[in-house]
Amino acid sequence: MSNTLQAPPVVQGASAPRTAGGPGRKRSILARTRPWLLLGPALAVLAILLLWPLVRVFLFSLQDYGLREIVTGDFNFIGLANYGEIFTDPTLWTIVLPNTVGFAVLAVAGTVALGTGVAVLMASLGPVWRTVVGSAIMIAWAMPAVTGTYVWVWIFDADRGIFNETLQALGLQDEPVNWFTNRYSFYAIVLLNVIHHGFPFVAITILAGLLGVPKEMLEAAEMDGANAWGRFWRIIVPNLKQVFAVVIILSTIWDFKVFAQVYLMPGGAGSNREALNLGVWSYVESFGQNRYGFGSAIAVLLTLVLLGITVVYVRTMLKEEEL
Amino acid sequence: MLVLLLLGFTLFPAFWMLSSAFDAQAGSGGQQLLPREFTFDNFAYVLTEGGFDVFLRNSAIVAVVTVLASAVLALLASVAVARFRFKFRTAMLLMILIVQMVPLEALVIPLFVQVRDLQLLNTLLGLMVVYVALSLPFGIWMLRGFVAAVPVELEEAAYIDGATWGRMFRSVLLPLVMPGLVATSVFSFITAWNEFIFAMTLLGGATANYTVAIGLKQFFGEHSNEWGYIMAASTIITIPVMIFFVIVQRRLSSGLVAGAVKG
Numbered sequence: 001m002s003n004t005l006q007a008p009p010v011v012q013g014a015s016a017p018r019t020a021g022g023p024g025r026k027r028s029i030l031a032r033t034r035p036w037l038l039l040g041p042a043l044a045v046l047a048i049l050l051l052w053p054l055v056r057v058f059l060f061s062l063q064d065y066g067l068r069e070i071v072t073g074d075f076n077f078i079g080l081a082n083y084g085e086i087f088t089d090p091t092l093w094t095i096v097l098p099n100t101v102g103f104a105v106l107a108v109a110g111t112v113a114l115g116t117g118v119a120v121l122m123a124s125l126g127p128v129w130r131t132v133v134g135s136a137i138m139i140a141w142a143m144p145a146v147t148g149t150y151v152w153v154w155i156f157d158a159d160r161g162i163f164n165e166t167l168q169a170l171g172l173q174d175e176p177v178n179w180f181t182n183r184y185s186f187y188a189i190v191l192l193n194v195i196h197h198g199f200p201f202v203a204i205t206i207l208a209g210l211l212g213v214p215k216e217m218l219e220a221a222e223m224d225g226a227n228a229w230g231r232f233w234r235i236i237v238p239n240l241k242q243v244f245a246v247v248i249i250l251s252t253i254w255d256f257k258v259f260a261q262v263y264l265m266p267g268g269a270g271s272n273r274e275a276l277n278l279g280v281w282s283y284v285e286s287f288g289q290n291r292y293g294f295g296s297a298i299a300v301l302l303t304l305v306l307l308g309i310t311v312v313y314v315r316t317m318l319k320e321e322e323l
Numbered sequence: 324m325l326v327l328l329l330l331g332f333t334l335f336p337a338f339w340m341l342s343s344a345f346d347a348q349a350g351s352g353g354q355q356l357l358p359r360e361f362t363f364d365n366f367a368y369v370l371t372e373g374g375f376d377v378f379l380r381n382s383a384i385v386a387v388v389t390v391l392a393s394a395v396l397a398l399l400a401s402v403a404v405a406r407f408r409f410k411f412r413t414a415m416l417l418m419i420l421i422v423q424m425v426p427l428e429a430l431v432i433p434l435f436v437q438v439r440d441l442q443l444l445n446t447l448l449g450l451m452v453v454y455v456a457l458s459l460p461f462g463i464w465m466l467r468g469f470v471a472a473v474p475v476e477l478e479e480a481a482y483i484d485g486a487t488w489g490r491m492f493r494s495v496l497l498p499l500v501m502p503g504l505v506a507t508s509v510f511s512f513i514t515a516w517n518e519f520i521f522a523m524t525l526l527g528g529a530t531a532n533y534t535v536a537i538g539l540k541q542f543f544g545e546h547s548n549e550w551g552y553i554m555a556a557s558t559i560i561t562i563p564v565m566i567f568f569v570i571v572q573r574r575l576s577s578g579l580v581a582g583a584v585k586g
Contacts (some may be wrong), residue, residue, distance in 0.1 A: 034488070037408035039415075042400035042459055049456030050422050053433035060432060070436060121325060129326060136333045143337060143570035144517040146536045148555035151336040154343065154550050160352045162339070196336065257426040260519045279428040287430050287524060301431035311426040314417060 065293035082297035105254040115202025141200035183274040209243040343554035350550030365555035378538035386515040397462030406468035445529035458511035469503025
């Protein structure tokens, strides 16, 4: 892919070459504007529906944008007051940030650890079992976030869920427990859901990398007496640095903004404030309380965090291939 | 042993969804691993009285229109970035990559206002417009690789034979990037099919226009949830995604690394 890109675009136009500054020949207007004609429609859609809204959410965040403003379209700029309120709100420090960051750290660690483990396992399996495991994790991966979340909610349902019923049958608890009311058990379920949905991507990506590690290297290390653990850290990890970097950053981006997985759980839509994370907080302040300005400010903060992670991601990508 | 444990963890939710969907008494407590009373009634109810026939149709319309519109736009744009060198090209590619990481929570507030101002709230059209925009960056990013992989010599040969650019596009480039176009389309289909936050926000007031992703909430009651119906409906939603996943599974990882979308 990168090779074709590095090659200069020597496509010949019917009358003139398109390469910049073709040797002394004039390029027709059509040939010169063609890339922009091709790009135009897509750029227009992106500008109107992605870039302008991004600017707008920032503008909203500087306003007291509530029900009245949303109906009349009036401006009511209040400077950085929304941001001031967010940063002085204990909700941010005691609930939202720990939930968002703590969850992301655990989810990324869990996803990458399990995904790597499964990749190493799959690499050691014969073709039949590798196909079986591959198909199974594909099923976990393909499950839409919404239905996947409902299945986990059903498993942990307070009244009739199989988790509670199993614990009771085993005599581990007397009464069914509502696992969704406690903040930690709530996020433990989100964690299970997100890791279950996210590890297949990591496993498949790392497996592809593993299969590219020269067998001779591993065999040589084995002859030198390195055990499986040593071979993993000394050969596989250094060889797949780039792959690991990409899956870790992507998982971080995804796990920072889990929404449906929290929102759809009992109490997750704002009624249990202990369960709020940045994304859900922004949403419920906007659409639940009609405080669109305040919600926008939270959304801007979330965007900035993700932008920071994205910059790291883009730099990693750029190392890998030329644009 | 390790393999079996892994398979159990991986498959249990899907298995449990199916088992409950086919159980006549799902949600009444004391459920066994396999349905106590095997039935199709949950599916029948969901698709008739449950309104899921309508939600399925809505989702299909939204997804198909999204796929077609974004495929056309993304293909043209990807040819531009893969085949031409022009000012701001790299900057634009980076912008596309970055825009993709923007959390939907940030876009949903201004887009709600925008769609409302266009009087498209509670309409499928409003949702489609948003989905086209959401699937474009990934489409461009992914198709760009496919276009770049088509040997330039083939295009040159077409010109030598006297073809115009448009003719070359149709007869040389298009057939060769078709597999990429299929893969990209499957991705945007899955995105449109699974999407939740915009569907909930833009269609909130019109049950008749619900997509499958938000139609599920019909079965959540004030006091008890109809788990048999919810799981049957979940099964119906999941099946098309599973089928499409099989089609693109080989490209999934590389596509995700390049474009970073996730259902």
